[in-house]
Amino acid sequence: MMKEKVKMLGIKEKNLKLIGKLAGEDGFYSFNSEGDLDKEEKIIPTSSSHNCGGRCIIKVHVKKNRIARISTEDDIPDTEKTPQLRGCLRCRAYRNHMYNCDRLKYPMKRRGKRGEGRFEPISWDEALDYIADNLKRIMHEYGPDSIYVQYATGNEGRLSENVWMKRLLGMYGGYLSYYGTYSTACTQAATPYTFGTIYTGNSREDWVNSKLIILLGFNPADTIHGTNTAYYLKMAKNAGVRIISIDPIYSNTAIALADEWIPIRPTTDNALLDAMAYVMITENLQDQHFLDKYCIGFDENHMPPGIPYGNSYKSYVLGECSDRIPKTPVWAEAITGIPKETIVRLAKEYALDKPGALIQGFGPQRHAYGEQVVRGGTVLAAMTGNIGISGGWASGTGYPVREAYVASIPHYNPNKSKISMFSWPDAIVRGKGMGANLSVKGTEKLSSSIKFIFNLGGNCLVNQHTDSNAAAALLKNKDLVKFIVTSDHFLTASARLSDIILPSDDMLEREDIVTPWGFGDYVLFMNKAVDTVFQCRNGYDWISDLSKRFGLLDKFTEGKSLDEWIEYLVEKTAEKNPGFPSCEEFKKKGVYRWIYEKPSIAFKKQIEEPAANPFPTPSGKIEIFSPRLWEMDNHREIPAVPKYISAWEGPEDFLIGKYPIQCIGHHSKRRVHSTFDNDSWMEEVDPQKIFVNCEDAKSRGIEDGDMVKVYNDRGVMILPVKITSRIMPGVASIPQGGWWTPDEKGIDRRGCINVLTKYKPTPLAFGNPSHTSLVEIEKVD
Ligand SMILES: Nc1nc2c(c(=O)[nH]1)N[C@H]1C(S)=C(S)[C@@H](COP(=O)(O)OP(=O)(O)OC[C@H]3O[C@@H](n4cnc5c(=O)[nH]c(N)nc54)[C@H](O)[C@@H]3O)O[C@H]1N2
Numbered sequence: 036m037m038k039e040k041v042k043m044l045g046i047k048e049k050n051l052k053l054i055g056k057l058a059g060e061d062g063f064y065s066f067n068s069e070g071d072l073d074k075e076e077k078i079i080p081t082s083s084s085h086n087c088g089g090r091c092i093i094k095v096h097v098k099k100n101r102i103a104r105i106s107t108e109d110d111i112p113d114t115e116k117t118p119q120l121r122g123c124l125r126c127r128a129y130r131n132h133m134y135n136c137d138r139l140k141y142p143m144k145r146r147g148k149r150g151e152g153r154f155e156p157i158s159w160d161e162a163l164d165y166i167a168d169n170l171k172r173i174m175h176e177y178g179p180d181s182i183y184v185q186y187a188t189g190n191e192g193r194l195s196e197n198v199w200m201k202r203l204l205g206m207y208g209g210y211l212s213y214y215g216t217y218s219t220a221c222t223q224a225a226t227p228y229t230f231g232t233i234y235t236g237n238s239r240e241d242w243v244n245s246k247l248i249i250l251l252g253f254n255p256a257d258t259i260h261g262t263n264t265a266y267y268l269k270m271a272k273n274a275g276v277r278i279i280s281i282d283p284i285y286s287n288t289a290i291a292l293a294d295e296w297i298p299i300r301p302t303t304d305n306a307l308l309d310a311m312a313y314v315m316i317t318e319n320l321q322d323q324h325f326l327d328k329y330c331i332g333f334d335e336n337h338m339p340p341g342i343p344y345g346n347s348y349k350s351y352v353l354g355e356c357s358d359r360i361p362k363t364p365v366w367a368e369a370i371t372g373i374p375k376e377t378i379v380r381l382a383k384e385y386a387l388d389k390p391g392a393l394i395q396g397f398g399p400q401r402h403a404y405g406e407q408v409v410r411g412g413t414v415l416a417a418m419t420g421n422i423g424i425s426g427g428w429a430s431g432t433g434y435p436v437r438e439a440y441v442a443s444i445p446h447y448n449p450n451k452s453k454i455s456m457f458s459w460p461d462a463i464v465r466g467k468g469m470g471a472n473l474s475v476k477g478t479e480k481l482s483s484s485i486k487f488i489f490n491l492g493g494n495c496l497v498n499q500h501t502d503s504n505a506a507a508a509l510l511k512n513k514d515l516v517k518f519i520v521t522s523d524h525f526l527t528a529s530a531r532l533s534d535i536i537l538p539s540d541d542m543l544e545r546e547d548i549v550t551p552w553g554f555g556d557y558v559l560f561m562n563k564a565v566d567t568v569f570q571c572r573n574g575y576d577w578i579s580d581l582s583k584r585f586g587l588l589d590k591f592t593e594g595k596s597l598d599e600w601i602e603y604l605v606e607k608t609a610e611k612n613p614g615f616p617s618c619e620e621f622k623k624k625g626v627y628r629w630i631y632e633k634p635s636i637a638f639k640k641q642i643e644e645p646a647a648n649p650f651p652t653p654s655g656k657i658e659i660f661s662p663r664l665w666e667m668d669n670h671r672e673i674p675a676v677p678k679y680i681s682a683w684e685g686p687e688d689f690l691i692g693k694y695p696i697q698c699i700g701h702h703s704k705r706r707v708h709s710t711f712d713n714d715s716w717m718e719e720v721d722p723q724k725i726f727v728n729c730e731d732a733k734s735r736g737i738e739d740g741d742m743v744k745v746y747n748d749r750g751v752m753i754l755p756v757k758i759t760s761r762i763m764p765g766v767a768s769i770p771q772g773g774w775w776t777p778d779e780k781g782i783d784r785r786g787c788i789n790v791l792t793k794y795k796p797t798p799l800a801f802g803n804p805s806h807t808s809l810v811e812i813e814k815v816d
């Protein structure tokens with residue numbers, strides 16, 4: 036019976052044995068199909084705490100404490116105000132991930148040299164003693180600037196290990212924290228220079244009111260970008276809105292929803308935006324009234340005092356500035372690869388088909404000068420008067436102005452030092468004395484380099500950072516970082532570089548509260564579906580135990596159990612949201628939705644009643660020219676008006692002679708960053724391959740499915756190729772998140788794009804230019 040079912044499902048015998056081991060000897064109840072459901076089955080509503088782009092309602096069908104299958108919300112009708120929160124493939128297939136036999140089962144301590152990958156099991160008590168001894172020693176010797184809690188997004192729940200660890204470390208003298216994110220470093224840093232805030236997005240149900248939607252590197256069909264974002268775009272499409280996708284890749288979003296795909300060379304969006312502005316200015320299509328009334332810095336008549344002539348955006352675009360280059364469509368065609376006629380048409384469409392929304396994904400800003408594209412979009416939105424109105428879009432970060440309050444666990448860090456999340460390698464090598472010019476905020480100089488790292492639910496030490504080979508080499512050196520603790524579910528690249536590895540419980544094994552990723556007017560209760568396996572532990576549980584070793588148990592827990600903290604969060608949330616359900620009711624339903632009658636429109640007040648509602652910038656206006664950026668006095672890399680800056684390792688870098696392909700690494704539907712890379716079902720759906728254009732493949736004699744070598748001065752990898760016209764010539768993409776797997780020669784065998792990316796922080800945000808790399812590709816015989 037068992038064998039038949041296995042055959043029917045096409046499961047490899049090897050995988051089966053492994054799953055069987057975890058699921059118990061009678062483990063095949065986990066393969067029940069819908070028809071087999073027996074009466075014992077419970078359906079538990081829950082959600083995910085991954086950094087996956089969404090937050091959906093996940094229904095876990097549990098039998099005998101095992102997951103039989105997973106479904107999603109399907110029992111309410113979709114309405115404009117409350118569409119179903121339907122899950123994607125990743126949570127729907129989560130059973131395979133959770134019951135993966137490779138899951139970490141007990142705490143482990145490093146044997147041999149760091150990075151050798153040899154570990155021995157130890158007890159939790161031993162592990163916590165070891166961590167406490169090292170933390171005490173290093174804190175005593177080097178102080179709180181030496182203790183770093185690494186950026187790690189594996190668990191984004193309200194009750195994550197990172198929240199608890201920050202709470203404990205705050206009570207024990209503090210730690211070095213970070214600002215910014217690998218996701219949005221440039222957009223979060225740059226958008227406020229125009230608007231004074233990152234909350235620049237209308238609510239998504241307003242998209243049906245646009246006439247034109249331009250998606251600039253935005254692919255929510257795969258990245259979700261707030262559960263139901265693709266649904267709202269579909270509603271707009273159904274309402275007749277024209278949708279254009281500007282992206283080096285003909286993305287799933289473009290295929291499903293766009294009327295037109297305009298391929299663009301990575302790092303060149305500002306050349307396109309500047310040339311669109313040129314067309315608008317020379318054909319007098321800009322909304323001059325809007326610019327005069329609400330903005331500073333568009334033209335020389337509206338500049339802040341004391342700025343020399345020739346520094347307005349208009350002067351820059353027309354070439355009446357120091358570079359003397361008019362930013363014409365011909366100029367931009369040579370840089371972007373977009374025909375000049377297309378640029379002219381696009382400029383006219385955006386200027387005339389109002390209202391229009393130019394929506395940026397985060398891909399275009401994860402580049403060498405990612406700050407520029409962010410502000411470039413905001414200027415075009417201002418030039419077309421698309422700010423503060425229904426159907427428009429202010430561009431920039433685009434976070435929604437409408438966000439309901441959900442309480443958090445209190446934690447306080449007495450140490451004010453912060454580094455950019457991307458700059459930790461610098462803070463390891465030359466941290467002591469490092470100051471603002473190298474990304475430090477909150478203090479003049481760091482008093483110590485990083486000596487201790489907590490990496491709780493993250494793979495940014497190696498896999499998800501840049502230049503993975505160099506990052507690994509740095510971490511191997513025990514004279515620099517003295518102690519590294521990782522908590523995870525799997526032996527990831529970052530875990531391998533750690534001294535202690537702790538096995539975490541999984542999201543389906545614990546309770547938590549989760550809020551939407553980016554967009555959404557709801558909050559979800561993450562119910563526990565099944566018991567925790569092996570010796571995996573909840574963060575609150577082990578960090579409470581750790582707090583005992585510092586005499587901080589009572590202060591840390593306030594005498595509360597985890598359940599009581601959940602009640603605390605619900606009560607605090609209810610205080611600010613009258614009508615919020617009781618904890619019991621919330622748990623039972625799994626979701627609470629806020630219903631709004633009207634869409635929210637960013638900057639509506641500022642536009643309708645400007646005198647009473649200035650923009651939250653120093654001038655109270657939209658700052659196309661930013662005096663604050665001007666004062667930084669680095670006009671080439673941090674210009675006061677957004678500009679096209681030719682990127683290192685962009686299409687104009689001389690290095691392109693040696694490495695002629697621009698390599699990006701889009702976020703693919705099958706993974707959450709590096710999470711799920713080791714999932715066999717996801718590999719079946721979407722095997723890890725490099726996307727290469729047909730012409731580039733042909734000129735190199737490469738055929739579909741061949742193994743290819745991809746390399747530059749930082750690294751080499753070998754992986755299979757997918758030849759496709761869905762990526763433009765001269766560009767390749769290795770979906771980010773493949774596991775760093777160097778062979779004995781140091782050649783990566785799994786397509787970890789970060790062996791090719793460069794550690795070079797962007798000028799203003801100190802952000803990660805993860806999509807900026809030049810490579811060469813050749814066939815492997
Ligand atoms: N399935 C899935 N969804 C996810 C995630 C995941 O790992 N997997 N991660 C989540 C997280 S944490 C984040 S931050 C977001 C990330 O969301 P994004 O950063 O928006 O995703 P990317 O795939 O990096 O980039 C989006 C698009 O930008 C394009 N692009 C790259 N460079 C350029 C450029 O120079 N110009 C233009 N115009 N386009 C460019 C890419 O081809 C891609 O189609 O996704 C979230 N959603």
Ligand SMILES: Nc1nc2c(c(=O)[nH]1)N[C@H]1C(S)=C(S)[C@@H](COP(=O)(O)OP(=O)(O)OC[C@H]3O[C@@H](n4cnc5c(=O)[nH]c(N)nc54)[C@H](O)[C@@H]3O)O[C@H]1N2
Nearest residue numbers: 188189217218492493494495499522539708709710771805
């Ligand atoms: N080249 C390139 N690099 C990139 C990007 C890119 O576009 N290109 N994108 C960047 C972006 S936007 C981001 S946000 C980062 C993300 O980088 P990370 O935050 O490192 O995200 P993941 O790779 O998903 O790693 C999360 C880890 O947490 C583990 N985990 C999952 N759930 C739990 C849990 O409940 N408890 C514990 N303890 N562990 C858990 C997973 O197994 C996984 O190993 O990557 C960045 N790196």
Ligand code: SF4
Nearest residue numbers: 087089091122123126
């Ligand atoms: S978007 Fe995120 S929460 Fe929703 S189903 Fe996919 S992985 Fe799960």
Ligand SMILES: [Mo]
Nearest residue numbers: 086217218219
């Ligand atoms: Mo991200």
